[in-house]
Structure formats: structure tokens, C-alpha cells
Amino acid sequence: MLDRWASRDEIDLLEQMERVTLSIIGTAMFSADVERHAADIRAALQVLRRGFQREVGVVPTFPEWIPSPHNRRMQGAIDDIDAVVHELIDARRGRADEYDDLLSKLLTARTDEGARMDDEQIRDELVTVLLAGHETTAAALTWTWYLLANNPGVHERLHDHAADADPTETVGSSAGAADDASFVKQCVQEAMRIYPPVPVITREAIDPDEIDGYEIPAGAEVVLSQFVVHRDPDLWEDPLAYRPERFAPGEREAQPTYSFFPFGGGQRICIGRLFALAEAQLILARVVSEVRLTLRSPTHDTPAVDSAVTMVPDEPVEMAVTDW
Numbered sequence: 040m041l042d043r044w045a046s047r048d049e050i051d052l053l054e055q056m057e058r059v060t061l062s063i064i065g066t067a068m069f070s071a072d073v074e075r076h077a078a079d080i081r082a083a084l085q086v087l088r089r090g091f092q093r094e095v096g097v098v099p100t101f102p103e104w105i106p107s108p109h110n111r112r113m114q115g116a117i118d119d120i121d122a123v124v125h126e127l128i129d130a131r132r133g134r135a136d137e138y139d140d141l142l143s144k145l146l147t148a149r150t151d152e153g154a155r156m157d158d159e160q161i162r163d164e165l166v167t168v169l170l171a172g173h174e175t176t177a178a179a180l181t182w183t184w185y186l187l188a189n190n191p192g193v194h195e196r197l198h199d200h201a202a203d204a205d206p207t208e209t210v211g212s213s214a215g216a217a218d219d220a221s222f223v224k225q226c227v228q229e230a231m232r233i234y235p236p237v238p239v240i241t242r243e244a245i246d247p248d249e250i251d252g253y254e255i256p257a258g259a260e261v262v263l264s265q266f267v268v269h270r271d272p273d274l275w276e277d278p279l280a281y282r283p284e285r286f287a288p289g290e291r292e293a294q295p296t297y298s299f300f301p302f303g304g305g306q307r308i309c310i311g312r313l314f315a316l317a318e319a320q321l322i323l324a325r326v327v328s329e330v331r332l333t334l335r336s337p338t339h340d341t342p343a344v345d346s347a348v349t350m351v352p353d354e355p356v357e358m359a360v361t362d363w
């Protein structure tokens with residue numbers, strides 16, 4: 040990515056972050072070059088985002104089996120993503136033993152009774168990891184760069200720390216490289232607090248309940264919003280201020296447990312959270328050591344957000360790439 044930037048003086052940040060995280064998830068999980076499909080996946084996801092927003096909106100949409108223009112567009116986008124995933128599966132069939140990655144594990148997995156996963160299950164798992172495994176981290180990084188560009192003091196501090204940081208070393212020792220690494224991590228966590236890549240999750244109530252005086256009937260869909268909780272002034276002082284030191288060792292522990300839950304919680308907590316955090320820190324540390332990203336647009340204070348499962352800026356974030 041940095042090589043690619045060498046010949047450019049301005050980049051579309053989200054697009055670049057999506058490309059690099061797609062490339063990483065493709066290599067790590069499927070040992071494949073998925074990045075070459077980046078433009079198709081991006082276009083398909085854009086259609087699905089718009090479609091999702093329509094489906095949760097107030098204007099009713101037709102059921103899936105009716106060939107309405109909306110449904111045809113959605114199906115077309117799903118087919119485009121399926122095509123990428125089926126290409127991965129087809130290329131691997133008969134060669135699963137040659138690789139030790141998630142794709143091979145899914146193809147060779149057996150239940151205790153010896154049954155294998157059917158094609159649809161394998162496809163579902165792959166699509167989940169492909170999408171959940173790159174869009175979210177790209178959103179986290181985009182917001183982190185955006186906040187750094189708007190907080191030059193923090194950006195410079197990060198630059199000073201990153202050169203010595205080993206982002207795989209974010210716990211334990213209180214001195215030296217671990218401290219530097221810890222600051223890289225704090226920058227990502229604080230960005231995910233203000234702009235959580237997944238702004239809401241939902242749960243279905245199994246039984247009736249009462250929470251803080253509110254009756255929850257059985258079957259109700261309960262919405263838990265990271266976006267709201269992470270910005271609650273009762274939980275976070277001056278909540279819109281970007282202050283990575285809120286996550287410094289010792290500080291975070293003083294906060295109530297679920298005042299920060301970018302990866303959800305409980306049994307369905309994000310399976311990729313350690314992967315995502317390590318990846319985001321490595322990208323951040325490497326890029327900030329080499330180049331300085333300066334915001335060209337948007338220049339207004341609070342960018343509108345576009346929320347559809349993940350939350351990204353509603354307009355392109357253009358960054359200038361320069362030396363420090």
C-alpha cells in the first residue's frame with residue numbers, strides 16, 4: 040500500500056483501508072489474493088448497504104421472492120460476492136491438505152458423526168469472515184486517521200512512539216517498547232469509542248424481563264448502541280474529545296465494564312477482535328512511521344456518518360500523503 044502511495048499525493052482513505060484489510064484477510068484466512076476483487080466487492084457492498092438501509096427504513100420493501108428492482112439489485116450484489124467465495128472454494132477443492140488456513144479447516148471439518156459442512160454452510164462462514172473481517176477494521180482505521188488528522192498533537196505523539204513500537208507487545212511490561220505499543224493501541228481504541236465501527240447490535244429477548252423500569256416482552260428486539268453508550272457524558276467526560284490516554288493502563292479498568300464494547304460481549308463477542316486490534320496497530324504504526332496523512336476533505340467539524348451494520352464517513356475522506 041505504501042508503495043502504491045509513493046506515486047500519489049492524495050488518497051481516498053476508506054478505499055485504501057478497505058483494500059489493505061481485504062488483502063490481509065484474504066491472505067490470512069484463505070491464502071488467496073482477494074485484493075484483486077476489491078473494486079467488485081466494494082461496489083457490491085455499497086449496493087447492500089443502501090439496500091439494508093431501505094429494509095430497516097420506514098418504507099416497506101417487497102418480500103425477497105418478488106422480483107422488484109430493489110430485490111434484483113440486492114441479489115445481484117449477493118451473487119457478485121458469492122462468485123468470489125465460490126472461486127476460493129473451487130480453487131481449493133481436492134487440495135485442502137496442502138494448506139493450513141481457515142478455508143482448508145472448513146472444507147475438511149467433520150462433526151463427531153463424520154458429517155462434513157454442506158456447501159451453503161461453508162459459503163456462509165466464508166462470506167461472514169470475508170466481510171466482517173475487513174470492512175470493520177477498515178472503518179476503525181479510517182476513523183482513527185481522521186481523528187489523528189484533526190488532533191495534530193496526538194498525531195505527532197503517535198509518530199514519535201510508533202517508530203519503536205512492537206504492536207504485538209501491548210500488554211505486560213510498563214516500560215519501553217510496550218509503552219509505545221500501548222499508545223498505538225490507545226489511539227485505535229479511543230477512535231473506536233467515538234466512532235464505533237459497529238454502532239449497534241441487537242439481541243432478541245427469550246423471556247419477558249424488566250430493565251430499569253422498562254418492560255421487555257418475550258421476543259422483543261433489544262438494541263444496544265455502542266454509538267450512544269460510548270458518547271454518554273455520564274460515562275465519558277467530554278465525550279467527543281479524542282484523548283487516547285483514556286485507555287492508558289489503569290484508566291480503562293476504572294470505567295464500568297460495558298461503557299466500551301466495540302466488539303460486543305458475552306457469547307457472541309467478536310471472534311476476530313484480537314486479530315483486528317493487532318492488524319490495526321500494525322498498519323497504524325507502519326504508516327505513521329513512514330508518511331504523514333493530512334486531511335484535505337471533509338473540512339467541516341463533524342462528518343455525517345453512513346451507518347449500515349458498519350459505520351463509515353458519509354462522504355469520501357481525502358488525505359494528502361506527505362513526508363514528516
Ligand code: HEM
Nearest residue numbers: 171172175176179236237240301302303307309310311315
Ligand atoms: C475493528 C474491527 C472489528 C469490529 C469493531 C468488530 C465488531 C464485531 C461485533 C460488535 C460483533 C458482535 C455482533 C453481535 O453481537 O451481534 C462481531 C462479531 C463477529 N466478528 Fe467482528 N469485528 C471486527 C473485526 C473482525 C475480524 C477481523 C473478524 C474476522 C477475522 C471478525 C469476525 C467476526 C465474526 C465471525 C463474528 C460473529 C461471531 C459470533 O456470532 O459468534 N470481526 N464483530
